[in-house]
Amino acid sequence: FIVDKGNHRHFMEKEIYEQPEVISHALSHYVDFHSHEVKPVDAAIDFKSLRGLAVSACGTAYLSGLVGKYWFERYARLPVEIDVASEFRYREMPLSKDQAALFISQSGETADTLASLRYCHEAGLKIGAIVNVKESTIAREADAVFPILAGPEIGVASTKAFTCQLAVLASLSIAAGKARGTISAEEEKQLVKNLAEMPRIMSQVLNAIQPQMEALARDLSKFKDVLYLGRGTSYPLAMEGALKLKEISYIHAEGYAAGELKHGPIALIDENMPVIVIAPHDRFFDKTVSNMQEVAARGGRIIFITDEKGAAASKLETMATIVLPNVAEIISPMVFSLPIQLLAYHTAVFMGTDVDQPRNLAKSVTVE
Ligand code: AGP
Secondary structure (H helix, E strand, O other): OOOOOOOOOOHHHHHHHOHHHHHHHHHHHHEEOOOOEEOOOOOOOOHHHOOEEEEEEOHHHHHHHHHHHHHHHHHHOOOEEEEEHHHHOOOOOOOOOOEEEEEEEOOOOOHHHHHHHHHHHHOOOEEEEEEOOOOOHHHHOOOEEEEOOOOOOOOOOOOHHHHHHHHHHHHHHHHHHHHHOOOOHHHHHHHHHHHHHHHHHHHHHHHHHHHHHHHHHHHHOOOOEEEEEEOOOHHHHHHHHHHHHHHHHOOEEEEEEHHHHHHOHHHHOOOOOOEEEEOOOOOOHHHHHHHHHHHHHOOOOEEEEEEHHHHHHOOOOOOEEEEEOOOOHHHHHHHHHHHHHHHHHHHHHHHOOOOOOOOOOOOOOOOO
């Protein structure tokens, strides 16, 4: 069927603004909004008996898997091995049948991800696939398919598929925690309640921050290099922010774990390289603020993406501070995805690049 841009200038913009709706749809497949329980997971993946999970994907899908690793390990005490599919397929990691393998792909056709799937299949592992395109090769070859239900994603830069992948991974990690007895019934209810609130919060955030992100994009477009920092689940998000920015605005951007700053990238800090810090007021906040101080002390300009508590707690001077509402930890990666997507989008629009079809990139990489 035909997909159009509606009232939007680009598919990417449309897909960013669709997120509250599609995430709600995706969540309703995995959680019950009335009882606040997770729905049963496809029996082909028996979380209860697993000793580990091997996750593999490319690009943005890999970064959603990296956030998922934090969740599976925290809520289900399930060790997760994760790698980009182009490394995973060749790295000869020892696999055992008490592990399951999980592949994440919007298109379901990415060559390296498919090759990793086949490698795990040959090793006798049960295969789960988190995909958007249900008729895809990866979906067909999996034992259990976990659809993300994002609807067609046309923009080459992935947005709604990323946050829907996160919503599915969050739901699965709660289901795994329930099956393994590592979260209580009350914790399950609380986490599902938090997920259920997410679409409304995302829609408020999208409306609230749009003008500020547009103005900030104008300033950002003057720079050639950008560093993104984050800790915990904000670390994969920092890499996703950098990936979005380089893909569509062609500004050189790097995403780093905030704690790695001193181990190299700090040498680059000066007034010509803005540092975008993703720091909700979570258990890592103070540590990330101390990294920000190191940046400020070297004359670096900081763009601070935080929440109300974080903004109140930090006294540092910034180039801009984006303040999101205080939200539960499990939904913060999805909510904090919105400013990084909008920032990349508006920077690219301002620079006049081809937002939906950036140079040298294909929506689906079907060759190695
Ligand atoms: C994301 O913005 C990229 N265009 C790219 O990294 C993409 O996520 C990657 O190629 C994986 O694609 P897939 O999800 O269809 O497997």
